Amino acid sequence: MKPLLIAFAFAVGAAAPAFAQHAGHGAPKAPAAAAATSEPADGEVRRIDKSRGTVLLRHGEIKSINMGAMTMSFKLKDPAMAGDLKEGDKVKFTVEQKGDDLIITSIRKAN
Ligand SMILES: [Cu+2]
Structure with a gap:
C-alpha cells in the first residue's frame, strides 16, 4: 500500500x-x-490482438489520465481501429477512462 x-x-x-x-x-x-485533456499521447505498438480488440502499447506520459510512461494493454473503442497498425509502429493516441477500463478513443500512426 x-x-x-x-x-x-x-x-x-x-x-x-x-x-x-x-x-x-x-x-x-x-x-x-482544453489541450491538457485532449492532447494525444505518444506510444509504440508492441502487440495487437484484433480478435479481442486490444493493443499493447509502450507509451509516454498521458496527461489526460495522469499516467506516467509504461507498457500496458488498452482496449480499442472499436476493434476496427487496429486497422493497418502493426508491431513497432509509432503512434499518437487518446484515452478515455470508463470505470476500470482505459479505452483508446483514437489512434493513428505518428510520422
Ligand atoms: Cu499506462
Missing part, C-alpha cells in the same frame, strides 16, 4: 510543474485550456 501511495504522489507532483511550464510558455499550435 505504502509504495503505491508514494508512486501516486510522485506522479501528481511530477505532472504539475510540467503543466505549469507548458501553459506558461504557450504551445505554438494548441491554445491552452
Whole structure:
C-alpha cells in the first residue's frame, strides 16, 4: 500500500510543474485550456490482438489520465481501429477512462 501511495504522489507532483511550464510558455499550435485533456499521447505498438480488440502499447506520459510512461494493454473503442497498425509502429493516441477500463478513443500512426 505504502509504495503505491508514494508512486501516486510522485506522479501528481511530477505532472504539475510540467503543466505549469507548458501553459506558461504557450504551445505554438494548441491554445491552452482544453489541450491538457485532449492532447494525444505518444506510444509504440508492441502487440495487437484484433480478435479481442486490444493493443499493447509502450507509451509516454498521458496527461489526460495522469499516467506516467509504461507498457500496458488498452482496449480499442472499436476493434476496427487496429486497422493497418502493426508491431513497432509509432503512434499518437487518446484515452478515455470508463470505470476500470482505459479505452483508446483514437489512434493513428505518428510520422
Ligand atoms: Cu499506462
